[in-house]
């Protein structure tokens with residue numbers, strides 16, 4: 001059974017190594033986004049990069065309330081089809097089955113074989129005390145002090161991957177939108193680490209702009225006005241071109257990762 005864990009991180013660097021190690025113990029591949037942490041999160045991520053399927057840094061000025069929808073679209077676009085089960089704890093949470101005598105992974109296998117599509121978890125607080133055994137490597141094994149968080153409704157943190165269905169995307173008409181005009185020269189925008197570079201590109205009217213995706217996940221370059229240009233999906237390692245004739249300043253974004261923004265100035 002293939003399990004994928006999602007971690008959205010913000011300034012919980014002291015717990016992050018345990019969270020990553022725990023999901024790995026429970027046989028999950030991990031997609032991690034760090035939302036502009038200012039503590040040692042980046043250092044922990046760098047140290048544990050080999051344990052992570054994906055680690056991306058999302059700028060802190062990206063709206064927190066857009067983060068979950070953006071991650072959801074990212075998951076649907078890139079991962080949901082390849083996995084059987086998704087676990088999406090808060091980054092300071094350890095997901096466990098109903099009994100600690102079995103691993104979370106073993107509980108997931110049981111649920112996966114049932115008709116259930118998701119799991120609700122009671123919200124339990126834990127804390128470290130001197131009575132905990134620091135020689136136990138597994139954090140949940142180490143922590144012995146739990147209490148049920150009062151007045152807190154159970155939360156869904158884990159579900160069948162196929163229950164996350166792609167919403168129909170508006171198909172992009174063609175790979176590029178171009179008005180007839182003599183192309184004068186060409187220019188390039190590259191995408192690396194979820195960023196368009198240069199952030200603002202200035203070209204002459206009719207210039208063919210090549211957008212190259214150096215990431216390991218698909219992106220688009222889509223004008224915010226919804227009509228001037230849309231590359232459609234640019235697969236990892238490939239390029240698409242945009243040609244715009246009408247002079248103006250065109251803000252654009254990636255439809256899969258709405259926090260990715262760029263500007264094309266056509267003179």
Ligand SMILES: [Cu+2]
Pocket residue numbers: 218219220254255256257260
């Ligand atoms: Cu993107």
